[in-house]
Amino acid sequence: MTSPLMLELQAVTYRWSTTSKAFGPITSSAPPGQFIGLIGPNGAGKSTLLKLIAAFWARESGTIRVQGRDISDFKASERARRVAFVPQSLDTQFDLTVREVVELGRLSQLSWRERLQFKGTGKTARLEEILITTGLDHLEHRPYNTLSGGEAKRALLAAALVQEAPLLLLDEPTAHLDPGHAMKFLELVRNMVDHKQTTVVMAYHDLATVGLYVDMLWVMDQGQLVLTGTPEEVLTNPLIRSIYDTDLIEVRHPRTQRPMLLFP
């Protein structure tokens, strides 16, 4: 039985410790090929939700289904072929090269024979293509930990793309990026959604630009999903001002007429 939905959340709750504040219940869903922006103030629970979907943290109750199957029923490698995750940042003390980091995206696809080989995971056309589209081909032999912020982000995205998962989770991918690199990064993701029918859930902070790229916005506040809808619906909803506790200014993008919220 295949579900037409990529991601289904049903009454998902989570508890960090017995004394911590409530998270959820959260219910929502996403079809294939949808770009979702997950917004909300700091501490609203955006990262928590992403980590629950990625099964890195275990939910307290409720169900999380990816392509119709409960996320906890997957073996680790099966899950990684369906859900990829790009973290905010990643530190390593070891000098893995960019290519080695990107190649790790193929880890969940390795056969036993490939696991036993001395050589790396081997060149695949797909991997070379991703190195080029993410603009990393000239950096492939550089140690990952010497990259600039923007380059490191692209390397992590490239690894996630190599995973070829239909559901991609991004945790504030453009934090610490300058506007130019942030825009290029988001266009890359948008392209993938349009051409590969990938579903993307992206935790994001910038209310001015989020509406320019995503199809849907999920708004979180204090561990609850308080509002969902298209950028048009959400960004013009008065509730958003009370969540951020600020008198946000609504403007329109001069070219696309999409809504943008600016801080006063």
Added chain:
Amino acid sequence: MITMVIGVMHGPTRIPLATVLDRLFSPNASINSVIIWEIRLPAVLAAVLVGGGLAVAGAVMQALLKNPLADPYIVGASAGASFGAILAEDLLPSMGLMAPAAFVGGLCAVMISYLLSRGRGITSMLTLILAGYAVGVILTSVTTFLMLLNRADLSTIFAWEVGGINGVTWSEVLISLIFIVISLAIIWPFASDMNALLLGEEQAHHLGVPVRRVQLILLVAASLLTAAAVYLSGLIGFVGLVIPHIVRRLNGPNHRQLLPLAFLFGAAFLTLANVVANSIPVIGPIPVGLVTAFLGGPYFLYLLVRQNQRRGGLTP
């Protein structure tokens, strides 16, 4: 291979290369043949197994703990092995159980540390280091206490703690070989998972590594490897720490190349160190553990200083 031949040539009595090659392929009843087959060859093979095994175990522990300063003994293996060894010497002297007891003791200590550090969700590797340290301190204090109680055995235990590989027999080499081959066979398919672990446990999870299971498998295999090495040689220091670093500097941290190269380098290094240990003029043979520590200690300090400098400002 070359260091192995050199290793066979050198010893308290030098045997020329031609004789070595000749007797290797056609053993006879001559004194040289006996020395080569019953003394030198087991010792050289032991050096290869111990050096290679410790270097791979060190590389695995460094990846598991994401800590370049980890060594095979870090989570209690050495303290457990010493404890096992002295227990065997005290309770059942002259049974020759020191090496097997050390093997069991080392494995047990690591497992105790692991069980103590197991929490909800993913085992914190930092907690594992701390638990290993605590277990190590407790066992070492008991070991020292036992050593003070029973002074007759002090020199035996002391020689064992420093680590040496002379006087091993073929059967000991064979037992160790079996365990080392088994552990290496367990570790090898996880080379790519170890690369993922270098990026942190969370990222490894997202890449499809069953983190907890892989950590346990690798920890058990690395401990088995360490225990098999300790069984042959006692506690030889610094090979497991230094060799993986040298290989990483030459060839990068990719475990698909790091693991086999570490084995080769470790094997070659310890074989040569053993030659040096056997060729000290005047004093005569000294335990090879002293040689590795003498060479490894300064390199370890250099690594520490270098890492501090990196933290100090060059990288944010």
